Amino acid sequence: MSNGLRVESLTFSYGSKKALNNVSFDIAPGRFAALLGPNGAGKSTLFGLLTRLFTSSDGKIYVAGQELARNPRQALGQMGVVFQSQTLDLDLTIRQNLTYFAALHGLSGKSAAIRIDSALERLGIQDRAGEKARGLNGGHRRRTEIARALVHNPKVLLLDEATVGLDAAARQSITDHVHQLCADDGLTVLWATHLTDEVYDSDRLVVLHQGQILADGECADLRGDQTLKDYFLAKTGGAE
């Protein structure tokens, strides 16, 4: 059974407008895959479907070998998600936020506390666990959300434009960190972004444009001699 993420012929429409058209990709376990697409490419729709916010009858999604439509709970249990909009309860402390999330995944008491400590440590924010989320800057809020997404030891981590609204330093730090997580822990990562500098040459690159996959492969191979930015602009018709 694969621990990766597989999407097969996924199609989705809002009324008569097709938001995703026959999208397929297969991310091997332990790979960092960047889902690169301009705004409106269909990334958020894809995330909505991957997280089962809504479903489509056209196409299939497998999370760590579990088909999302058939075994939604098992599939969701293997998935950590960082949403584009921030989802922390600002009046609660970091630890309370993570405890709440752990409980939603059936973890409580000592086992939850151990996992929370370990997740906070991985993201380097363990010394701030008692602080209220409101007091954190954007970068640390994001780190908290990533730590939270890892509490239940998921096999697949999805991040939807996780660096949106952050300054350059925080953006770089978060991007590096998630790459590191992928390398160290064998986590399968799907990183949606519209910013080419967040994609490394060794990453798997999936280019999404107008609801369709335009390119899929190793980033270095795809871009060749061009910079990724030029490659991306040429592919998407300068839509960035």
Place this chain on the structure above:
Amino acid sequence: MMRYLTALRAIVLREALRFVHQRERFIAALVRPLVWLLVFAAGFRAALGLSIIPPYQTYITYETYIVPGLCGMVLLFNGMQSSLSLVYDRETGSMRLLLTAPLPRGWLLFCKLLGTTAISILQVYTFLLIAYFFGIEMEPLGYIAALPALMLSGLMLGALGLALSSFIKQLENFAGVMNFVIFPMFFLSSALYPLWKMAESSPLLRDICAVNPFTHAVELIRFALYLEWNPWALLWTVVAGAIFMALALWGYDPARGMIKRKG
């Protein structure tokens, strides 16, 4: 099973913590029924004569009459306010977080409902306590008997809010709900005037009041506060609650996609 209870406890606890952090909201929610009780009712006392109707066994003041209705008001406004926060949560994302938990969506929504209802009930009892100090007393055991009635009514009204929240696309539309749901529900009920009084002015209005689930929730609370049994009101409240919950589940069903939004 343990997973279900762990999630339930966490969701209810989160509501409780939110409540602790939003004391202003708690006070504001209390001021509303108290203004009605201490200002509106005082003014109407002279204008409205009430005869003896069940569950009352003697003549009562208007203030006494409207207390159960105002308990219902707290539940109604809170139920709607929590659904307002759901629409807001959905826009900001914490609802998404809840819905990606590996548990049946119906259970997650029910936990949320239970959490907000528990907080509402706390407000109702605070209101009843203040009313008590102003001399409006119920049967001592009535305060306990009212608990299941308040719970059921709160769940029913919360489920209505939940159903509405799944159909409202944007936060801005919520003002419309206030005008077209909360106010008619409150005024076209037995909360402020008994139905026979309504019938005197318009039989049609009385009939509308009689089918309003809020009327039955209020009557359920009223009878319970006086240790009387009202199976008809109970049935209405339970059936309405089940219908609203089914609508909410339908609205939040990922395949129906009422919460689909443009990506």
